[in-house]
Amino acid sequence: MFEKIPPNVMIIATTIMAIGMGIVVTTLRAKAAKHPASVKKILLPPVFMSTGAVMFVFPFFRVTGAQFLEAIGVGILFSVVLIWTSKFERKDGNIYLKQSKAFVFILIGLLIIRVIGKIVLSSTIDVGALSGMFWILAFGMIVPWRIAMYLQFKKIQKEVTE
Template sequence: MNYVVASTIGAVGMAVFVTAVRMKAAKKPASAKKIILPPIFMSTGALMFIFPMFRVHYLQIIEALSVGMLFSILLIKTSQFEIRDRDIYLKRSKAFIFILIGLLIVRVVAKLLLSSTIDVGELSGMFWILAFGMIVPWRIAMYLQYRKLQSELNGLR
């Protein structure tokens, strides 16, 4: 149970961090690098699967990826870019914060419910897969939208 509490506290900390980063990012122009790098950095977390305690069954992989991709739709819908001062900026969205908090609540509740039936290592692996399955489609959609606006901007110059 201590692992569940510690990982829940970690998840809340990450949510606060992501919210702060998102607010700060909206003040600076976006770039392809800023969009692409987070999933690449997160991919290093896959190294956890080297250790047997984190390995998950293929059905759990499919479940976690499916839920992650489903959640990514909410993030995609609330992540829009705009052209301001001949630069591309991420629009601020009040809904994004509420969606992030809602996803965090869903994650904490799911973790508390599933921790009694699924080993903590497997559960950690599943939640990493869920998060990765959420961030990759979201960032791909952001990148495509960014490139579209970038081509519009280049047409204006």
């Protein structure tokens, strides 16, 4: 199915999708800061994203063990930057995600790094495996980030109730 699509078209299409997703995430993050945070809002994005793992049912997207470790390692590394910029604050009896001016620039920077990485790696790694690796990278980034957010949220929530 995916094997019939020329690699150059796949690279361009997935790059455009990544840029679009980056814009959506940046917009959602800006809007989220205007509403109180909740456990559901923190933990549901990784759950929803996990459905993307279905892609690995198709051999086209499968990765080697080394590729998996590389992708998950880079994702965890990137998550540190997101954890660093995600802080909560109490306002009017609610807990809000603080807006960080740096977050948008960091998100754009990470997106640029991913796009450059995809372009460079597409010459040596099959397009399908590369797509799988970038999904693993994104999942490896969002899970630790959201766990850290959850722990910080619960800590602030506990302080409020004490």
